[in-house]
Amino acid sequence: MKTKLYLYAVLLTIGISGCNLNDHLSDASGTFEVDEVIVSSEVSGKIISLDLEEGMVLKKNSVVGFIDPVPLELQKAQVEATIHSLHQKTMDVRPQVQMLRDQIAILKTQLANAIQERSRTERLIKADAATTKQLDDWNIQVDVLRKQITVNEQQIKVQETTTGTQNSTVLSEDKPLRKSVAQIDDQLKRTHITNPVNGTVLTKYAMAGEVTSPGKALYKIGDLSMITLRAYITGKQIGQVRLNQRVKVLIDSTSSTYRNYTGIITWISDKAEFTPKTIQTKDERANLVYAMKIHVKNDGYLKIGMYGEVKFK
Template sequence: MKKASLLLLASISLLSCNNDKKNFDASGTFEAIETIISADANGTINAFNIEEGQLLENNQFIGYIDSTQLYLKKVQLEKQINALLSKKPNVAVQLASLNIQLSKANKEKNRISNLLKDGAATPKQLDDINADIEVLKKQMDAQKSSLSITSDGISKDANPLYVQVEQIQDQLNKCKIINKTKGTVLTKYAEVNEMTSQGKALYKIADMSTIILRAYISGNQLPNVKLNQKVTVSTDDGKGGFNTTEGTITWINEKAEFTPKTIQTKDERANLVYAIKVKVKNDGRFKIGMYGEVKF
């Protein structure tokens, strides 16, 4: 009877030891790459169509900031440009009279040339008309040069206004709130009709399709891990068991740090540990801050 009692006691002790033995090599909590999206313009938020937990696509339009004054300023600049360009001279109209005179002079030259062949005109008459034609051509060249200088000057005066229009258009584009990274909205910092300013946070987003388990290992475990190593990640299934999935070690800290109070290590006596990151595909089970365990 005494021998049976001792055997039962030993079995219980052995079972207790086995239960106390940890079946994981490292543990930690899940995190994601979080991005805070800020406003690019100043003004009142007229529309902001997002909710926390909502999945946003890349380049999705989600709202806009009041841009009335910017739009009116753009219209004003465009009218200034039109008014300035309307002062550019019409070269064809300005040279029309000289072209008529040159055409008449050329006809007269042909007439005198024919008369000269018949002996009805003198060479001096032909020389005079040729001189008149050369004068008209020089007048036309001078007029063209003057008109070109005037036109180019007006165009150069308009160039800074064009740049201002582009600047205003860029500011108008920034009044549109467009999501630039696919992910889930974690926190919403602003609401419709609130004032915002450039650089002020609007919402925080994270891509939850993949999630990162930041775990900690002791120095003795370092030789057992390497980058791109496949590991098993376990989480509580809520029924007394575990859900397991495959993960990949993507980062190993080169510097040791003191063990965080909320983290257990395989060797709980280890004061200095090394952080690692394990990338895991998320099917929706994993949440930021959830506890997870790693088995090498």
């Protein structure tokens, strides 16, 4: 009450009449801030170009610079050469198998002839025109030829199985190496420095010619077209506000006038905190206050860190 009486006295002293004191008293106050995004390097290398300056407005997904891709390109070429060499390490079993099959065909022909001669010898023995020893010799030859055919057929299976296993072991490295190529391709794409959001460059941390590494900050950007006023209210006032409520936001224009804006309350904290030292609430005796965020469309006059006041009605 004493504060209001004192302000009335001051206004009357300087000759202001017909002025409502409540027009100069805000319900809450705070400072303007913006959601900032720090854009960092995703790969290591020398920065070839970084075409941006502080205050420059950038569009989302625009390419603003490049990091030297040559080391990654050489790494990719090395992995691709290793993949190519894998196929040279594999064995082609087909010539050996074909040779064994040709031998089998010859043995089968010899077997057929031996069986035929054995049958002829059996007829001659019945006619007392041949001896049993001749028949025994043909039986032995038939058995030998059959065993040779069996051995060759087993060799084919062994060759196919062994070579297939060896080739599978060699070619098992192909898939991991191709994954490495895909990974390098992804890193090559990241050598393009792509701006992630629409906004204004707030701070530039790196220059062309510098060597960067993953996670190293390149620049900071924020969308200044819609700026946020973080204001504080007391526990008594929290019942006067709600989400999506329209409020009046005031900033100093001159020593005696304000610039007015319309804001929308987008967030109200559900937990109380101690009053920041830089904030003056309507009830200066309040120790605990609630934070809230008010989105205000920026016409270019609103700046980060600027002090603002809020009127609920």
